Amino acid sequence: MATLDHKSPNVLLQSLCCRITGKSEAEVAHQFQYAVRVIGSNYAPTIERDEFLVSEKIKKELLKQRREADAALFSELHRKLQSQSFLKHRWSVLYLMLSLSEDPRKPSGRVGNYGALFAQALPRDAHSTPFYCTRPQSLALAYGDRSAGLSASVGTSGISSLGVYTLNGPTATPQSLLASQAPQSAAGVQPLGSRLAWALPVSCHPSSALATLAARPTLAPPLGPPVPSSRATRPRRDGEVSEPALVRDILYVFQGIDGKFIKMSAQDNCYKIDGKVVVCKSLRDTGSRLSELGWLHNKVRKYTDVRSLDRAFGLVGQSFCAALHQELKEYYRLLSVLHSQVQVEDEQGVTVCTESSLTLRRLLVWMYDPKVRLKTLAALVDFCQGRKGGELASAVHSYGKTGDPQMRALVQHILSLVSHPILNFLYRWIYDGELEDTYHEFFVASDPNVKTDRLWHDKYSLRKSMIPSFITMDQARKVLLIGKSINFLHQVCRDRTPPCKITPASTSADTPKDAAELLSDLEGPFQGKIDAAYFDTSKYLLDVLNRNYLLLEHLQAMRRYLLLGQGDFIRHLMDLLKPELMRPATTLYQHNLTGILETAVRATNAQYDNAEILKRLDVRLLEVSPGDTGWDVFSLDYHVDGPIATVFTRECMGHYLRVFNFLWRAKRMEYTLTDIWKGQMCNARLLRTMPELSGVLHQCHILASEMVHFIHQMQYYITFEVLECSWDELWKRVQQAQDLDQIIAAHDTFLDSVISRCLLDNSSRSLLNQLRAIFDQIIEFQSAQDSLYRSALEERALRLQFEEKKQQREEEEGQWGVTAEQEAEEKKRIQDFQDTIPKMRSQLRILTHFYQSIVQQFLVLLMTSTDESLHFLSFRLDFNEHYKAREPRLRASLGANRGRRPSGI
Template sequence: MSRSHSREGGSSSATPALVKRLCCRVTKLPENEVQPYLQLAYKLLASSSSLPVDNDEFQVSERIRKQLVRRGREKDAATFAELHRKLQTQGLVKNRWAVLHVLKSISESEARHARDKSTSLLFGQGLPAYATSTPFNAAAQRRLMPGPGSHEHHGGTPSIHSIDTTGSSGISSIHGDIRSNDPTPVPQSFLPGTTFASVDGDKTHRHAAMSRLVGAVSRRDTESSSAVVPRGGRSTVKAQGENTSFEIPETELVRDLVYVFQGIEGKWVHFDPSKDGYKVDAQAGIPKAIRQLVSKLAECGWLFNKVKNYVETRSADKTFGLVGQSFCAALQQELTEYYRLIAVLESQIQDEVDQGIGLATHGSITLRRLVVWTFDPLIRLKTLAALVDVCKGKKGGALASTIYSYMQHGDPFVKSLIKHILTMVSQPIYATLLRWIYDGELEDTHDEFFVAADPTVKNDRLWHDKYSLRKSMIPAYITTDQARRILLTGKSINFLRQVCQDRTPTPGREMAMAFDMSQAEWMFTQDQSNNFQDMIDKVYKETSRHLLDVLHAKYKFMDHLKAMRRYLLLGQGDFIRHLMDLLEEDLAKPASNLYLHNLTGILETAIRGTNAQFDDSDILKRLDVRLLEVSPGDTGWDVFSLDYHVDGPIRTVFTPECMIMYLRVFNFLWRAKRMEYVLALIWKNQIFNSKLLESLPELSRILHQCHILGSEMVHFIQQTQYYISFEVLECSWHELLGKVREAEDLDCVIAAHQVFLDTVITRCLLDEQSRHDDSRGRVTYQGILTQLRTIFDLIIDFQQAQDAFYETAQHELLARQHYAKLQRQRTSEGDWGITEAMEEEERARRVEFLKTVIPSTRAKMAVLAQSYQDMVQQFLVMVTSHQDVSLRFLSFRLDFNEHYKAREPQLYGTPGNMRAKRLT
């Protein structure tokens, strides 16, 4: 209790000192002279009746600012406006209007005290004390200023406040303190013989004494008060030398302009549809300078109408969306602030009418003061009207982008206005973005958000087709990479929930949803802070990592990927070799004679007989046999294929398109593996028959020819198989594994897998460029893939031709062996070994063999060898000029001893051989 009491006592005792310091700071007086103001401050603080009835912070702040401008302290007025704006944004002080009123009252008391002490000095300067004025309270003015009819004398100089100006009118109204001996000419309005039209139409008496006191009125104001047509009549020109002109009272013009500010036509100022603007009545007696001034002031009304019509039209449009409605709300807020200014002006005019104050009095509303008071509102209205023009026909993110383009403005006042509007416009985008990246929910009825959803897409294509970026709606302050990450984050959440059946909440969701909507400013102030980028990166990485963990742990993505490599890309060597041995007899049959269940049984036998049996049962269940479309003349080798069934989330990576690519690669590899298998059989038959047919010297040249052609084919297939197995599959597989391990999201995995397949397809000559015909100059080549398949076909033809030759040779060998055996048998029996008929028959048979079989076989082998070499040469020419570097190096290995180069002149002109030739 004692401590609390001491604190309260200390606070109360410190209050007078703080008030005294405040008075010294405001008045800039020493402590010994500030006592009168200190007493005034105590009165203001102690009595609530001293506060104004209209406790409006806007009005008080505007009075202070305009009062500073009136005293020639424009910089201080700008500083005050900025500090007041910052004070409003902080929200620390609740009764700001009361604090501002106290400071204003102390300042006015100090000003009055200084004015009383130096009236003669002010009059000696000959300048108006108040060049401009903010709207004021008439009763307060009467308390602060001498009323009409009173006189103050300082050094014998009269005050202008003592002059009754209730009958004066026009732009050249007299105000401020006036020096009596100012050389400025007397305005024509105040010369003898001039009459004035009052507000009610009555004419006032002449003011002869006025000519002695208007020296301080400016020459421009004097000229602006030249007479024109009186209200309700036309000008009458009399004899030369007489001043019979009349003018419209300035009070009526001011009242008309207040109406025009609200978009309403006045008595003398009307809207001209042909010129799309307000125009002063041509019959009104108003000088040209005043007409221009009125037209300039009427621009506020035109701009106000433009903005108001846009708000009314778009607010009623239900398809404008949340972003558009936020834009209308921001515009309406600015119009509300503008309404407050209009209300203050109307209140001031009404007070002047009630109190009978004329335009010449100190602080009354004039056209030139309206110019000052509407300076800032005019800038704001111009900015709003420009936004309305450029935002027509736009909504959503496109609307936000258009507004954001005005943020790069050099005027801090305009930039602050745009920032406020953009904050409100961005709030619906920010709210939708939060729900998307944390909940995966997309509520975009009017297609304003930059993420679009297609509800007709099923879950199996959710990742690829359901969600996409609507590029036209991406706000300019959100980069493409950020938009992509936002899309992936929400898409990952939906994929987890709808496909993977995983509803784990996103970390940090509760904190993010509790964010203040004012933080939408983060999006377009990224040059000042990284809050938005950090938030996007954090939720993107956490969501993507969780999705990849689910795919690897729950759905065994890597196991399935390795199964594709082992079985469809022939990586399981023992399994593939054993399967080929088991299928050799069946696949040699016509394709129409194959039965799927027989092939499936052989597949299961191959699995049980190799290391494939140790794989996961789920993977082995997915492995199956598939028969391709049968064409006339196809054998089982042409239509047989392995298949791997995928479903669930992994189907997102192994799409049907990818599986088709796997089948194409498998058929190519299977064909190449078959060539390796066939050449192995060819070599085995050559070794066996070379020893078996040694007794037939006539066949030595054919056997040598078969050995040479077989060696060429073996070399070609071995180099091709090495290229496919190591340079294509193994290198691409290693890159794929590295990318999958480093992937940040599922899109990276899908992209890496697609790059892997594209690389394999291209380097295995299965792409469109390798499949189509290629024309170079006068020579037209078939596609490089067709060329390779022709080589494979020639190997099959060589196998068949060699097998047929070996069969015929073996028959000949058996016949000769039988003849020799018969001869030995007859000799052992004591008979002649052979008879003349037997010898003649044997000789005729051998001659027939030498004349028919050997020449035809040699010719057939020569044709095969020549065709093979021609195909290989053309293949080398095409491969050497291929864009892929690894394929060009394949040509060097295939022709390492330049055997084909010596036969094909075109190989000399290829870039690779030209470089090799220069090196040699």
């Protein structure tokens, strides 16, 4: 061998030709030239590089030449060669040997055929063309690269992850199929027995499988000794097609190719034996039944050919096509083994169909399981038409709910391939926050037009049609929330510190096998991964918001300032603002009001709040309408930005503004009634000397008491039953919240509850209008009472002044206190004042009547409301049934509501 190292490749190739043929250099000139052309060719492979089939072909050629000993020696040498790893392209070497053993001088024969195939089979590089890019041109060799574990010494075929495709090692060919090849059995020829994994169940020995199939009542008789052909039992008519010829046609039909006698009928959409062909009825019927496999094959193949070239079909769709291609590949392997049983050459090299052990009835038995699998694939293709992404995965998953273990295993394998891209999307999303869904296959959708301030609410959403059926809605919501939290931390909080417990993306499902194992227990590892990422990410996000952005403190500040929870601050602010707010709204200046706000903060306990909170507190003036005073346009404001604006959105701040205006107006009524009561208490002593006013003052006291009672009950309802109860519920939910969405939902529920129970929603518009009318009556009553007291105090002052002058003249001058003229003027003025008292009494009576009528209507509306808390408010407002006695509708409403009062109350 050392001398050969220095020889050129041509010399070595010529020596190899001589060794193989056993002839001299001159005699192998043709083979040498052909070998040089083949080795120098550069074509992509169009047939499968199947070492097993080539070795079987070589052994057949040796057996045909009656060289059984050489065949046995070749088999032993090939087995030893397979155990060595130094030779990587054994198939190419064996194919070269087979091609060189032919005589190229034959006009038409196997040499030209194998030469062309061999020239096409040499790859351009170390990697062959993907198995789905080309279609087998010959049944002798199916297409697609076999895995390294598939060899002549291992009787496995197909996908290692599915036991359906696996046999228990190499097995001998069934004797029934070798009956016509008795001389070959000594050489150990076994092409069929070790290649029928696509048709046999797991751990099914071929001989036992044949016995099982033979026991099926709907199939052909058992595969025992060769069944005599139809020609042996029935004389064949002239021109009648033989069964071997039909077998040959059927094998072509199996792969969707029209045969000589069986062709596709476009009208009937099926393969049919030509009506002009003479064939017995039994063979025609059996051929028709077998031809269904060709139609099923075409259906699946057409779908894969069209969809494989469609990029918009997405990664999930391409995985589905790859799974179908893989199934078709195993189907082609079976067909190539079946075809090798019937292909025999005559002396001229022309392929003919002769008597063989493979009949239509045996084909019917052997193709039973492949037919079931193809039917499943065809039905799956029909069901998946027009679907992509997660919707396609759901369609495949729905077909796995069957009691047939083989069909379930097939669908489960396809599902593992289809769901692999989805799981990769999912893991990149929940671990890195990355979403590269070019073809919109994932169930999480992203809107690139949404700005950062609306990232949490609008940027990401669930695409419900793409949620696979094996992922629950709760899992999908958690998946959405995890990735959204990561992006919120990165883009809004500017925090790129990964949560310490989150698993890196490298631990995701890297292969379809991992995906299959994960999908087999969705309540176990899959749920565990999602839960772990969800809890770690959400907890970290809430910690960042509470620690760095004071989320909970801002929430409490809303309650204290915008919902008037800081009582001392609100009362002092009203006292300071009263002179300003009494003026017309057009004369107010915001900087003056801001200064008063800062004074109120420094003078109350509000000064001890966080500086971050106080700097956000501000004054806001609403839109001014004609006739408005400062009370009507004043409002407190709270500035929010950054991450906390996700919770306190613009809509939420609008709700807070509405609630503040309502509470501020109610607080003003309380403040006004306090001033009214103080006026009555202070002026009661002063006006004792004017007994003519006693009736009017008593009327004022009664009306003021009614108003005070009403406002106190409303304040109690708003403060305790609405604000405090709602706030307590909010705070409990916030403390128990596991993610930001739960905090936002609790906050929104709190605001909705406050708005609806404070009569600020659309359904309570009539109640709110009545309440505002009552507030207006209180303001009007204050004006009327102030006018009354002003007139009375002026009259009192004039009377005191007259008495003082009278007493002064009597004591100092010694004269009469008044003259007749002065006394007459005084009496006239007193009479004029007394004449105004009935007018005052009438005005108060009208005011009282109007106020009471509004309150009565308000009570009726309360009683007809569906909210029971409003029913109880009406009971408190009319605790002594004063309004019930005046209003018939109220009596009816009270009676009706008492009838349906809950038994527990």
